[in-house]
Amino acid sequence: MKPRLHPFTALTAAASAAVVTTAAAYWPLSVAVALAAVFLAVRTGVAGRVLPAAAVILTPLCLSLLVLHGLFFPEGQIVLAHWGPARVTAEGLGFALELGTRTTACVLVFLLFSFAVSVPDLVSALAGRRIPPQFGFVLASTLTLLPAVAVRLDRIRQAQETRGMEVRRGLLSRLGALRLQIVPLVLALIDDAGSRAQALDARGFGSPGPRTSYREVADPPGQRRFRTAALLFAAAAVAGRIVASWPAGVPT
Structure with missing residues (x-):
């Protein structure tokens, strides 16, 4: 299989x-x-x-x-x-x-x-990394609601552009606009996560003590190597973009 x-x-x-x-x-x-x-x-x-x-x-x-x-x-x-x-x-x-x-x-x-x-696999994988189960369930539910999150981000962007925000071609301008959009989105997600965490605590997910997982998620070595290579490649792409956009004549 x-x-x-x-x-x-x-x-x-x-x-x-x-x-x-x-x-x-x-x-x-x-x-x-x-x-x-x-x-x-x-x-x-x-x-x-x-x-x-x-x-x-x-x-x-x-x-x-x-x-x-x-x-x-x-x-x-x-x-x-x-x-x-x-x-x-x-x-x-x-x-x-x-x-x-x-x-x-x-x-x-x-x-x-x-x-x-697979949300059960994601929660089990997070639990296997010793991540609190509350965070695992909140993250899984947030990811499954990603379309709603994207719609919320689009509404934030439209509201800011209505107030006169301009996005220019420069990297610093784009990063500044992204920060203005991400901050209210993250605050809203934190508020939603707090509500979900309270509901999970009320059902006993925050109780101390050992836990038994009835679901095992295989993590082959090849996939772990792929994750490392992908993260390094993404970091190199970001570094290359920063270097390429650095103003000419400015000492590094």
């Missing part, structure tokens, strides 16, 4: 793909990652859930990117069309394409993981 993919391996692959895609900021790579995620969703039999969820999340997001950056890109120089204050610029369309394909790839890989992962 073919061994199942360990939950940590699937999570590492999804996170590494998202990190590398974001660091590369190269739309052909984003398209390739998105197509690979769709292919794997079809192979694993979860395409019927991944694709509709992705459509719900990405359709308004990509349309808003097209309107905001395709028509009102402040740094655009090559004007393709002009209607009053709206200007269709080549730079704006390129920025919208890059950001839209990158976001699509990240959403698809995490949706694939959230729908394909």
